[in-house]
Amino acid sequence: MSNKYLELTVPGVRGLHPYQPGKPISELEREYGVSDIVKLASNENPTGPGPLVRQAIERTLDDLARYPDANGFALKGALARRHGVPAECITLGNGSNDVLVLLAEAFLQPGLEAVHSQFAFAVYPLAIQAAGAAARVAPALSWEEPQPLGHDLTAMGGMVGEKTRLVFIANPNNPTGTWIDGESLENFVSSMPDDTLVVIDEAYSEYVEDPTYPDCVSWVERYPNLIVTRTFSKAFGLAGLRIGYAVSHPGIADILNRLRQPFNVNTVAQEAAVAALADEHYLTSSVRMNNSERVRLTDAFTALELRQVPSVCNFVLVDFDRPAGSVYEALLRKSVIVRPVANYGLPDCLRISIGTPDENERLISALTEVLTESGG
Numbered sequence: 001m002s003n004k005y006l007e008l009t010v011p012g013v014r015g016l017h018p019y020q021p022g023k024p025i026s027e028l029e030r031e032y033g034v035s036d037i038v039k040l041a042s043n044e045n046p047t048g049p050g051p052l053v054r055q056a057i058e059r060t061l062d063d064l065a066r067y068p069d070a071n072g073f074a075l076k077g078a079l080a081r082r083h084g085v086p087a088e089c090i091t092l093g094n095g096s097n098d099v100l101v102l103l104a105e106a107f108l109q110p111g112l113e114a115v116h117s118q119f120a121f122a123v124y125p126l127a128i129q130a131a132g133a134a135a136r137v138a139p140a141l142s143w144e145e146p147q148p149l150g151h152d153l154t155a156m157g158g159m160v161g162e163k164t165r166l167v168f169i170a171n172p173n174n175p176t177g178t179w180i181d182g183e184s185l186e187n188f189v190s191s192m193p194d195d196t197l198v199v200i201d202e203a204y205s206e207y208v209e210d211p212t213y214p215d216c217v218s219w220v221e222r223y224p225n226l227i228v229t230r231t232f233s234k235a236f237g238l239a240g241l242r243i244g245y246a247v248s249h250p251g252i253a254d255i256l257n258r259l260r261q262p263f264n265v266n267t268v269a270q271e272a273a274v275a276a277l278a279d280e281h282y283l284t285s286s287v288r289m290n291n292s293e294r295v296r297l298t299d300a301f302t303a304l305e306l307r308q309v310p311s312v313c314n315f316v317l318v319d320f321d322r323p324a325g326s327v328y329e330a331l332l333r334k335s336v337i338v339r340p341v342a343n344y345g346l347p348d349c350l351r352i353s354i355g356t357p358d359e360n361e362r363l364i365s366a367l368t369e370v371l372t373e374s375g376g
């Protein structure tokens with residue numbers, strides 16, 4: 001579509017393309033006339049919110065005529081206790097996406113640069129570009145490495161220069177499911193100049209069980225140029241409410257606090273997040289189910305002779321060794337939604353989120369049929 005208003009936009013906005021979300025269930029119903037749909041496309045928690053969260057949400061109904069608490073007092077307090085940091089280190093966001101964009105708005109402009117890896121989370125290039133800054137993209141590790149397609153910290157470090165204000169690291173990364181150990185990551189963070197802020201995005205941290213995986217929130221005290229982001233959208237199961245946060249030096253939190261919308265996190269999200277933090281049982285059982293179901297899926301992909309990136313997350317990146325669009329379409333016709341990743345530069349791959357045992361069985365039989373029908 002030609003759009004004459006593009007000429008009127010500021011330079012960073014002119015080249016933007018919309019974020020491509022996973023196909024919503026209602027859209028597949030409308031377009032294909034299918035029902036009983038399995039959506040494994042957006043790395044959502046398949047179990048839905050737990051009982052404590054549901055009760056907390058009910059209780060907020062009486063408050064909905066009022067504006068939310070703009071300072072998120074109760075939630076920041078709960079997060080401060082959880083992480084052992086002062087509440088003034090915390091910035092709440094409308095999803096952690098909000099915080100990532102605020103960081104780009106606050107610290108980038110035309111003439112400045114931000115570094116991220118190839119095949120990193122798609123929001124980084126969007127936020128950098130919208131701020132009018134230049135993205136320096138470090139080549140990812142090769143398929144032959146222990147973390148295939150993961151971040152190459154040496155390559156990333158090599159791209160940091162005088163104009164670099166932000167470095168985005170997803171640990172673990174989406175869409176690859178790869179991760180970085182504590183020693184390598186801390187060496188990287190400590191090597192960064194003071195005026196280069198390192199953003200470590202820990203959206204999937206709750207799923208990682210390896211003892212060498214770091215909790216970078218505990219490093220914020222040591223590295224004032226480190227910002228760690230977390231979300232309630234994945235293991236906590238609250239993607240639809242939009243709630244995430246950053247932990248940083250209070251000086252950085254102060255800047256984000258000036259820039260953010262005063263009521264960027266709604267009342268329901270704040271109350272639900274407080275309840276979610278109190279429900280350790282929900283979190284542990286979500287993670288346990290995910291990590292055992294991940295074995296079911298990866299074993300099935302291996303049996304189908306598909307190459308895959310070893311994942312520590314709630315999704316797996318699978319390589320079909322040919323353009324994967326036809327597999328995606330064929331799965332849609334069987335009421336299964338997965339995620340194409342051609343927009344990440346991975347046209348032969350699909351990203352498949354881990355669902356409930358039933359959903360995963362449906363995916364495995366649909367995929368087996370599709371691959372058999374198409375002659376392997």
Ligand SMILES: *Cc1c(COP(=O)(O)O)cnc(C)c1O
Nearest residue numbers: 095096097121174203231233244
């Ligand atoms: C899902 C995801 C997020 C979180 O998004 P929200 O805005 O908090 O829902 C952040 N980073 C990565 C790498 C993700 O995959």
